Amino acid sequence: MFMKIGNIDFNNNLILAPMAGVSDVGFREVCSLFGADATYSEMLSARAMLHNPHKTQLMTISSPYEKIKIGQVFGHEPEIITQAITGTLLKDYQIIDINMGCPAPKIVKNGEGSALMKNLPLASKIISECVKVAKVPVSVKFRLGFNSDISKEFGRMCEESGASFVTLHARTAQQGYSGKADLDAIASLKQTLKIPVVGNGDVTDKESYQKMLETGVDGVMIGRGAQGRPWIFAQLLDREISYNKFEVIKRHVDVLRKYYDESWLTLYMRKHFLWYSNGIEGASKLRLELATSPSIDHSLKLLKELFEKKVLN
Numbered sequence: 632m633f634m635k636i637g638n639i640d641f642n643n644n645l646i647l648a649p650m651a652g653v654s655d656v657g658f659r660e661v662c663s664l665f666g667a668d669a670t671y672s673e674m675l676s677a678r679a680m681l682h683n684p685h686k687t688q689l690m691t692i693s694s695p696y697e698k699i700k701i702g703q704v705f706g707h708e709p710e711i712i713t714q715a716i717t718g719t720l721l722k723d724y725q726i727i728d729i730n731m732g733c734p735a736p737k738i739v740k741n742g743e744g745s746a747l748m749k750n751l752p753l754a755s756k757i758i759s760e761c762v763k764v765a766k767v768p769v770s771v772k773f774r775l776g777f778n779s780d781i782s783k784e785f786g787r788m789c790e791e792s793g794a795s796f797v798t799l800h801a802r803t804a805q806q807g808y809s810g811k812a813d814l815d816a817i818a819s820l821k822q823t824l825k826i827p828v829v830g831n832g833d834v835t836d837k838e839s840y841q842k843m844l845e846t847g848v849d850g851v852m853i854g855r856g857a858q859g860r861p862w863i864f865a866q867l868l869d870r871e872i873s874y875n876k877f878e879v880i881k882r883h884v885d886v887l888r889k890y891y892d893e894s895w896l897t898l899y900m901r902k903h904f905l906w907y908s909n910g911i912e913g914a915s916k917l918r919l920e921l922a923t924s925p926s927i928d929h930s931l932k933l934l935k936e937l938f939e940k941k942v943l944n
């Protein structure tokens with residue numbers, strides 16, 4: 632049995648993480664095709680959603696191939712966040728998630744993201760007011776704490792404030808991405824709460840997926856492990872899907888071409904192309920060329936040659 636949130640039934644336990652500057656609509660589409668059952672938008676500024684909706688609108692475009700769409704919002708003002716989540720930008724999303732884990736200094740200095748883990752009364756007010764006005768379930772994604780582990784206390788607060796489920800990236804904000812995700816903390820949060828818990832941190836293959844499942848979590852979120860490897864979802868689900876890696880990359884690009892201009896895409900896709908070509912023996916020269924490629928078509932040509940010549944990881 633997989634998670635049921637409100638009247639939304641999950642069909643497996645795999646969730647694509649929100650990743651600002653990475654989880655664009657094309658990437659979400661290809662991850663969904665490989666089996667990700669829920670996909671998060673990049674984090675959206677509640678203020679920007681109200682005051683600069685055109686910019687944020689592009690980030691809220693979703694794909695018809697996404698299954699359960701979760702829109703993630705960050706902010707620190709309850710009245711701004713509630714207005715943002717009840718506006719039209721997230722009308723196609725089935726779940727609203729509030730970011731209480733982002734450690735980026737420009738977010739923390741505004742009292743947002745992981746800074747809310749230092750202000751439980753405000754975090755609680757944000758959650759309960761969102762729950763009051765939202766037409767869909769509200770979830771919260773957080774870290775262990777700002778600089779020490781308060782995840783059980785914080786999780787209880789989320790539950791009491793009305794969150795439908797929580798996701799724990801089991802590192803403190805201060806840790807950034809150093810050290811290892813603390814799976815014991817995830818297991819103990821799962822024991823503490825009645826609402827479902829999604830575990831997150833360092834799942835990159837079957838072994839790490841299995842270890843995460845052993846914590847008892849209801850869902851498993853994958854971030855960096857999917858970069859350049861959207862097929863990871865099929866691998867973890869033991870789905871035998873035959874696919875051509877170049878065609879997957881092309882599909883990622885083709886979705887984005889509907890919405891973004893070529894010059895922006897050329898720069899934006901460089902990191903994805905480097906991830907897609909990561910770990911391929913003998914590809915270092917080509918990777919250098921990809922890093923400075925003047926156009927998307929040139930990059931695709933290089934990748935096509937690369938993938939046609941090799942049997943890859």
Ligand SMILES: Cc1cc2nc3c(=O)[nH]c(=O)nc-3n(C[C@H](O)[C@H](O)[C@H](O)COP(=O)(O)O)c2cc1C
Nearest residue numbers: 648649650651673674730800832833834853854855
């Ligand atoms: C490039 C990048 C961007 C991220 N952006 C967000 C974000 O917008 N919202 C969020 O809650 N977490 C964000 N995260 C954190 C991930 O969602 C996830 O919690 C973290 O990467 C740990 O999971 P992993 O080990 O599977 O990557 C980001 C992570 C990366 C690497």
